[in-house]
Amino acid sequence: MEQFDFGIVGLGVMGRNLLLNMADNGFAVAGLDLDETKAKSLEKEAASGHQVKGFIVAEDFVKSLKKPKAIMVLVPAGKPVDAVISSIRPFLSANDIVVDGGNSYFPDTDRRFSELAKDHIHFFGMGISGGEKGARFGPSMMPGGDEKAYERLRPVFEAIAAKVDGEPCVTYLGKGSAGNYVKMVHNGIEYGIMQLIAETYDVMKRGLGIGDERIQEIFETWNTTELSSFLVEITATLLKKKDKSTGQQLVTLVSDRARSKGTGKWTSQNAMDLQAPVPVIDMAVLMRDISKYKEERVAAAKLLPWEAEGEEDVAIESLKDALYFAIITTYAQGMVQLKLASDEYKYGLNLEEVAKIWRGGCIIRAACLEDFRQAYRRDSALANLLLDEKIAEDLVSRQGAAREVIKVAVDKGVPVPALMAALAYFDAYRSETLATNVIQAQRDYFGAHQFERIDKEGLFHVQWDEVTG
């Protein structure tokens, strides 16, 4: 019987919680998972009176949905998404809608859109952020692609989304794979900020020898300042957690080999294609890679020692300003990438709207997102957040702190590559002249690649080893 308003395939962390969120908002919902335990437990978790049903057979699941059918896929990116689409497709008809809510690689979204369009099935990608709790109580959602299809489902998404000042953290973002692209860059920024927080922790702990409890208090205090954000908040909270058996701070017992699922790497890879410099994100990806070489790092620690000579200290306020400085430049880099991607892929993104829906629900939600929204409201064509006068003023006043922290970290031998990348980006971006003239000359020297001059029009080639031109 066709009785459910909405269906989700994949009842894992995200799918199960999003369905329960929909049920809380009065929608009759059905879920499909290959794992019967997950399908059954969904029904048990639902509040009484809510219409929620779990299925393990694709045909039964699809047939239980009202027409035109609306189905969201929330399974791991890649082959599982294609497998799910193949399993439900025979039971779909024209005008039904399939939404990919996972972290799919954006070219896959374009391909799936074209394939399903052959049967007049609407398909769009919608990145979702907020993790388990966000999905359950209000995520940020980034839909793109088929706008008419999105409009049909808008009431559902607006009902379940996080709200900031009454505004839902979901809005149609742009054409094609815009939704998955924006989510990918969201995750790239997420990688960058997480790395910056970890570096700041390391400077405090290994560099300055600050005790665990004090570090926890510092992050907690910072979350009440302009640094207020989900990622600073959870860092303060997780630093409180003690291991039951040893009584030690649990984070100190967590392996330092970081894993990843791909979105940060894709952000960096695609940024290179677009010539969008995102060095903080690049460094965050690289640090996760370096973290995997544990045995080599252990050996190198013995072979390549460094004893700090100085007794430098750095004020906690400087650490805070340096972190804030670097976080702002990370967002700026990601936003530039979105701008360039929008031009390249004809997404038609509105960055003010992106900043608006990132203010709540998502992992990179932070107080500064409202400042970015205002900056894009002042100038929708803003090339870079660093060119907004208010943001520039803020960065200029904090750059000294970033320099100070880097100097101490370098002296102590504590790696802070993301912080360094943030400052290097800032210094390069604010350099009226760069040393790239030397690179141009070198290219012309060895490869006759030609160069432009600042005093004459045209392209030039000279014999550089002859003393006069």
Ligand SMILES: NC(=O)C1=CN([C@@H]2O[C@H](COP(=O)(O)OP(=O)(O)OC[C@H]3O[C@@H](n4cnc5c(N)ncnc54)[C@H](OP(=O)(O)O)[C@@H]3O)[C@@H](O)[C@H]2O)C=CC1
């Ligand atoms: N976890 C998070 O914080 C976030 C995740 N995401 C993204 O959301 C998507 C889902 O993630 P998440 O919920 O964490 O993943 P999980 O692994 O927790 O859940 C995925 C579920 O899909 C099921 N599944 C896999 N293949 C099929 C299939 N062919 N038919 C039916 N069910 C299937 C899995 O079953 P089984 O386990 O039995 O294989 C599992 O229950 C991913 O793209 C992820 O990157 C986005 C934002 C945040």
Ligand SMILES: O=C(CO)[C@H](O)[C@H](O)COP(=O)(O)O
């Ligand atoms: O999308 C998310 C949050 O927005 C996921 O939590 C993210 O996929 C985690 O990525 P990784 O496993 O690569 O650290």
